[in-house]
Amino acid sequence: MLTYSFEKRGNDSLYEYLYKRIKEDILSGTLTADEKLPSKRNLAKHLDISTITVENAYNQLMAEGYLYSVSKKGFYVNDISSQMPIAPKRPERIPDVRDKKNSYFTDFTDNATRPDSFPFTIWNKLMRLTMSDYADELMVRSPSGGILLLREAIADYLYQFRGMHVTPEQIVVGAGTEYLYNMIIQLLGQDKTYAVEDPGYQKISHIYDANRVTCVPVALDESGVNTNALNETQADILHLSPSHHFPTGIVTPINRRYELLTWACAKKNRYIIEDDYDSEFRLVGKPIPALQSIDTTGKVIYMNTFSKSLSSTIRISYMVLPKELCEKYNHHLSFYSCTVSNFEQYTLYQFIERGHLEKHINRMRNHYRIQRDRILTCIRNHPYFSRVKIKEEHAGLHFLLEIDTQYSDEELIKKAAQKGIRITCLSQYYRNRTTSSSHTIIINYSGIQPERIPESIQLLFDGIFSDPTCHTTN
Amino acid sequence: MLTYSFEKRGNDSLYEYLYKRIKEDILSGTLTADEKLPSKRNLAKHLDISTITVENAYNQLMAEGYLYSVSKKGFYVNDISSQMPIAPKRPERIPDVRDKKNSYFTDFTDNATRPDSFPFTIWNKLMRLTMSDYADELMVRSPSGGILLLREAIADYLYQFRGMHVTPEQIVVGAGTEYLYNMIIQLLGQDKTYAVEDPGYQKISHIYDANRVTCVPVALDESGVNTNALNETQADILHLSPSHHFPTGIVTPINRRYELLTWACAKKNRYIIEDDYDSEFRLVGKPIPALQSIDTTGKVIYMNTFSKSLSSTIRISYMVLPKELCEKYNHHLSFYSCTVSNFEQYTLYQFIERGHLEKHINRMRNHYRIQRDRILTCIRNHPYFSRVKIKEEHAGLHFLLEIDTQYSDEELIKKAAQKGIRITCLSQYYRNRTTSSSHTIIINYSGIQPERIPESIQLLFDGIFSDPTCHTTN
Numbered sequence: 001m002l003t004y005s006f007e008k009r010g011n012d013s014l015y016e017y018l019y020k021r022i023k024e025d026i027l028s029g030t031l032t033a034d035e036k037l038p039s040k041r042n043l044a045k046h047l048d049i050s051t052i053t054v055e056n057a058y059n060q061l062m063a064e065g066y067l068y069s070v071s072k073k074g075f076y077v078n079d080i081s082s083q084m085p086i087a088p089k090r091p092e093r094i095p096d097v098r099d100k101k102n103s104y105f106t107d108f109t110d111n112a113t114r115p116d117s118f119p120f121t122i123w124n125k126l127m128r129l130t131m132s133d134y135a136d137e138l139m140v141r142s143p144s145g146g147i148l149l150l151r152e153a154i155a156d157y158l159y160q161f162r163g164m165h166v167t168p169e170q171i172v173v174g175a176g177t178e179y180l181y182n183m184i185i186q187l188l189g190q191d192k193t194y195a196v197e198d199p200g201y202q203k204i205s206h207i208y209d210a211n212r213v214t215c216v217p218v219a220l221d222e223s224g225v226n227t228n229a230l231n232e233t234q235a236d237i238l239h240l241s242p243s244h245h246f247p248t249g250i251v252t253p254i255n256r257r258y259e260l261l262t263w264a265c266a267k268k269n270r271y272i273i274e275d276d277y278d279s280e281f282r283l284v285g286k287p288i289p290a291l292q293s294i295d296t297t298g299k300v301i302y303m304n305t306f307s308k309s310l311s312s313t314i315r316i317s318y319m320v321l322p323k324e325l326c327e328k329y330n331h332h333l334s335f336y337s338c339t340v341s342n343f344e345q346y347t348l349y350q351f352i353e354r355g356h357l358e359k360h361i362n363r364m365r366n367h368y369r370i371q372r373d374r375i376l377t378c379i380r381n382h383p384y385f386s387r388v389k390i391k392e393e394h395a396g397l398h399f400l401l402e403i404d405t406q407y408s409d410e411e412l413i414k415k416a417a418q419k420g421i422r423i424t425c426l427s428q429y430y431r432n433r434t435t436s437s438s439h440t441i442i443i444n445y446s447g448i449q450p451e452r453i454p455e456s457i458q459l460l461f462d463g464i465f466s467d468p469t470c471h472t473t474n
Numbered sequence: 475m476l477t478y479s480f481e482k483r484g485n486d487s488l489y490e491y492l493y494k495r496i497k498e499d500i501l502s503g504t505l506t507a508d509e510k511l512p513s514k515r516n517l518a519k520h521l522d523i524s525t526i527t528v529e530n531a532y533n534q535l536m537a538e539g540y541l542y543s544v545s546k547k548g549f550y551v552n553d554i555s556s557q558m559p560i561a562p563k564r565p566e567r568i569p570d571v572r573d574k575k576n577s578y579f580t581d582f583t584d585n586a587t588r589p590d591s592f593p594f595t596i597w598n599k600l601m602r603l604t605m606s607d608y609a610d611e612l613m614v615r616s617p618s619g620g621i622l623l624l625r626e627a628i629a630d631y632l633y634q635f636r637g638m639h640v641t642p643e644q645i646v647v648g649a650g651t652e653y654l655y656n657m658i659i660q661l662l663g664q665d666k667t668y669a670v671e672d673p674g675y676q677k678i679s680h681i682y683d684a685n686r687v688t689c690v691p692v693a694l695d696e697s698g699v700n701t702n703a704l705n706e707t708q709a710d711i712l713h714l715s716p717s718h719h720f721p722t723g724i725v726t727p728i729n730r731r732y733e734l735l736t737w738a739c740a741k742k743n744r745y746i747i748e749d750d751y752d753s754e755f756r757l758v759g760k761p762i763p764a765l766q767s768i769d770t771t772g773k774v775i776y777m778n779t780f781s782k783s784l785s786s787t788i789r790i791s792y793m794v795l796p797k798e799l800c801e802k803y804n805h806h807l808s809f810y811s812c813t814v815s816n817f818e819q820y821t822l823y824q825f826i827e828r829g830h831l832e833k834h835i836n837r838m839r840n841h842y843r844i845q846r847d848r849i850l851t852c853i854r855n856h857p858y859f860s861r862v863k864i865k866e867e868h869a870g871l872h873f874l875l876e877i878d879t880q881y882s883d884e885e886l887i888k889k890a891a892q893k894g895i896r897i898t899c900l901s902q903y904y905r906n907r908t909t910s911s912s913h914t915i916i917i918n919y920s921g922i923q924p925e926r927i928p929e930s931i932q933l934l935f936d937g938i939f940s941d942p943t944c945h946t947t948n
Contacts, residue, residue, distance in 0.1 A: 016760065060759040063868075065697070065727020080729050115613030124605045131598045139589030141786055175649040175789075175813035182656055186684045190664065206809050210660045223539070253539020255554045285534040286490065312615055313816045315649075335680050339649035339813055342787045394537075 001038050001046050014049050015056040022057065026066050026077055033079035037067065040075075105420035106456035111397060112312040112447040117367060119310075119360050123351065130346045138342045144334040146173025146318070147345045153352040154318055161358070162279070163293045164302070166320050172329065175339035177275070177305050177317040181207045183336070184301060184319070187329055188237055188271060195235035197225055199429035201246045204239055204275075217431035220245070224252035227259045238264070238272045243279040243288040247429050247442045249392025249400060257291055264299035271325075276304045278396045280361045283369045288395075298322035306348065308397075309361055316340050316348055368397060371445050371453075378457040384465050397446040400426065402439060403464060409437040412464050416441075419463035421456060475512055475520050488523050489530040496531065500540050500551055507553035511541065579894035580930035585871060586786040586921040591841060593784075593834050597825065604820045612816045618808040620647025620792070621819045627826040628792055635832070636753070637767045638776070640794050646803065649813035651749070651779050651791040655681045657810070658775060658793070661803055662711055662745060669709035671699055673903035675720045678713055678749075691905035694719070698726035701733045712738070712746045717753040717762040721903050721916045723866025723874060731765050738773035745799075750778045752870045754835045757843045762869075772796035780822065782871075783835055790814050790822055842871060845919050845927075852931040858939050871920040874900065876913060877938060883911040886938050890915075893937035895930060 002022065009017035025031045037043070040058060044051040058075055061067040067075050130138070137147075145151065151168035158164040174180045181204065185194075190213050196205055198217030208215035218238070219229045225240055238260065242252035252260075264270045274291045282288060292302040305317035321329055338345075351357055372393060379385060379401070386404075393399035405412065409425035416423045426440040427433060441464075448456065476496065483491035499505045511517070514532060518525040532549055535541040541549050604612070611621075619625060625642035632638040648654045655678065659668075664687050670678055672691030682689035692712070693703045699714055712734065716726035726734070738744045748765045756762060766776040779791035795803055812819075825831055846867060853859060853875070860878075867873035879886065883899035890897045900914040901907060915938075922930065 019760070056759060063725055063759060064762055065725070065729060065731075078727065078729055080732065112615060115610065118613060120605075120609065127601065127605065131594075131601065135594065136589065139592060139785060139787055141586060175653070175815075176811050178810050179649070179653065179813055190686050203809060210807060212664050251537055251539070253552065255539060255552055257539075258554065285530060285537060286493070288538055311613060313613055315811065315813055315815050333684060335677060336652050337650050337789065339653055339789055341649075341789050341815070341818055343818070344815055 002043060004047065015053045018053065018057040019060045022061060023066055026080060031077045033077055035077045037075040104422040105459060106448060106452055107422040108443050109422050109424045110447045111444045114447055117364060119356065122356050126347050126350045129350060130343060134346045137346065142338040142342050142345060144336050144338055145171060146338050146340065147342065150345045150349040153349050157352055157357065162290045164290055170320050170326050171318050172321060173316065173318045173338060173340055173345065175315045177303055178207055179339055180303060180317055180319050183333060184273060185211050185213055187325060187333060192236040193234045195230060195233055195238045197240055197245060198431050199247060199426060202429060205431060220248065220250065223256040224250050225260060227263060230263060236269050239275065240272065241275045241277060242291045243276055244396040247398065247426055249395060251288055251395065257294065261295060261299060265297050271299055271301055273301045273303060276302060278308050280309050281365055281368055281397055282395045283365065283372065284394045292320060298324055316344060368446060371450060374450065374453050375443065375445055375457065378454050382457060382461055384461045387465065398442055398444040401441040401443055403441060405439055405464065415466060416460055416463040419459040421460045421463060476517060478521065489527045492527065492531040493534045496535060497540055500554060505551045507551055509551045511549040513548055578896040579933060580922060580926055581896040582917050583896050583898045584921045585918045588921055591838060593830065596830050600821045600824045603824060604817060608820045611820065616812040616816050616819060618810050618812055619645060620812050620814065621816065624819045624823040627823050631826055631831065636764045638764055644794050644800050645792050646795060647790065647792045647812060647814055647819065649789045651777055652681055653813055654777060654791055654793045657807060658747060659685050659687055660807060661799060666710040666743065667708045668711045668713060669704060669707055670713050671719060672905050673721060673900060676903060679905060694722065694724065697730040698724050699734060701737060704737060710743050713749065714746065715749045715751060716765045717750055718870040721872065721900055723869060725762055725869065731768065735769060735773060739771050745773055745775055747775045747777060750776060752782050754783050755839055755842055755871055756869045757839065757846065758868045766794060772798055775799065790818060842920060845924060848924065848927050849917065849919055849931065852928050856931060856935055858935045861939065872916055872918040875915040875917055877915060879913055879938065889940060890934055890937040893933040895934045895937060
């Protein structure tokens, strides 16, 4: 008869402890296949516990498949083919991929928003309002494309600030543009060829690569994507940022826009994905109108994010689908749940509806203008100013700095790093590199601490213009 | 000379209005390609506005590509190849895909959680604490897999309640399991063959289909996935819910689990995705241990969600990757930003850390037990009880009701619908249907209003057992 002492059972209940011990005996082979277990009553008597305790343990072992019962006969041990080792894993800790930026004094590659620029007080107030005013709505499942109130607010915003006429139903809200790109690939097809700007924002290519879809780079000229180069590819889909290209800063002019739309109209399956990621932050004049706003043919998928305008840690983006694709989405992909929680959707809805988004963007545009001017002033007043050329400083949250130097881009990056300044060069954003060195640094300034600007520029210039004979001492 | 009246400019500034009118004249062809515009000074004088106003308008038109300037000569109209119509779109409203469930008195297909079961007061309190205590952390970008505090809390929870030994680094947090399935496909490869249980949870197949990956159904026997049937496929990846299969309710016993692990170990690229979606809600005895907890070979990807245990509107799920895949994720996919906002991650972290999750699950388990017992009592006390058979009622949030009937499953569904009751039948969950009618209804009870239970069962039975001669009158 099975004999277990219950003294060492710790916090386990009697039944749990009994269940564990019998399970151990089965797994260790002490109890063998088809061995009959004592009846519940006999085992209870033997162990001086109640029959119900034994019954609970037997039932759990039955449910997990360790025992089987034969009607009117009793309980038997199942045949466990223990080919597998059963010792619990004690995995080593796997080193996490962590950002190395903290070791730099200033990181000009970082395009994050500054934490202190987030409208925390207003956002908190609206979160409280959401909890109290939308308690019921919060518990109702969101449509796949997002709650209607938010999509209506976004449609109004796009009409007022981007000159776009879209219906709320065309809008799909998702947890970040990266997620939405994955949806677009599923919507348009993994068998299509996706063209990306070269140079361009690398994450886009990473997403196409991770989905193993064919991704071809298309060269730019001074007006953006070169139409001849595009026609030479097999591309079905073109991804571009016509209002402000990263990293070159090119604004695609109106005639090139029409050329690209003409390209898209030439074949049924062709589409243009317009990534309008920082159009709000043009620092002179008015925002450049969206390509979508002149598209009368349903060929442009418009995409934008609140991660740029609000905070990098707010994961809410949206896309506007042309009518035909909208119907295709509803038919094939609306089984997907919306990836943004209701709570944040209602909070953002109120933020836009009450005019806070507009105010915040205006405030941030001023802030970025001041930030940019501070950096430009430091550069212009620097003794080495004659050896640099500032480019594309009027739009978006970065500009270019062309350096008069003999050093390769790799050497420039290394020399800046030795002074605690992290930079990237234009050449790094090419998929098809024609020249290995562009001597052009990208200055992202949205996340730079204002008080560090003068020292950062000094360190950068000290680094990149340092004499080769002395840079080993740094 | 260009002549515009500024009287009708409405809210536009002078420069905005001038910019719009010149743009219109270029687009309409009134101003033609290479036509020279008046100098800024002359136009300003002519229109009685300041030179700076004209300059701003010209600059904006330059930035958008409508004008070009020639040094020391002046401004010229660009050649706009206006092949495209430019009238703004006035799209019709596209009908949104909306849930039809509101038209039913009771929806037994709905597996959502009840809004009133969500621990709103505690969650709100924790949200407030998050705003005050984690203000700085909220603005720091989350690692791709989620904030470490939350992943540590999940690892602890899995150790305590699922007997799993995992490190926080193995955990990837995402906005819903659907999103995580997309990540798994990118991680394991679009070229792999994914096996799904047949019958099974349909959304999983939809996701594989939307990604155009090969998805093969594998037949079940009474122990779950049939290993022989599995071996006959070319499957690399097996997706299953061993602790509680949907919709059959099967618990995969320990010997079958070992067989499946043995299958996975036979080839390098084979993996098992364990979807543990409602393991917390076993209503008798202890939860069934996770398959992951007996896997010593790194072949099981474990997946779970807080949408089941907390609320359908909380979009937070997670997966636990075996060490090797974890390194692959870090290398290839950690460029993806985490899709759950920091705010909800910190709130959930506190919810788990302070013991609320455990308490909530215990409370919900009792709630669901009462809910289930109410429904079972109504069924057992019904005059038609002799014509039904209750199956798999001990686990998860649904059970099966086998009906003694001549009607097809389509007819049963229609007859129930005529009484305002929405149901699905087991046969609908097959990819390879062997029989067209199973006469087995799936009763999801987590979202049913308790006060409607007696009437719902009455209506259901009235419907499905109604005489064919009278059901036209309903």
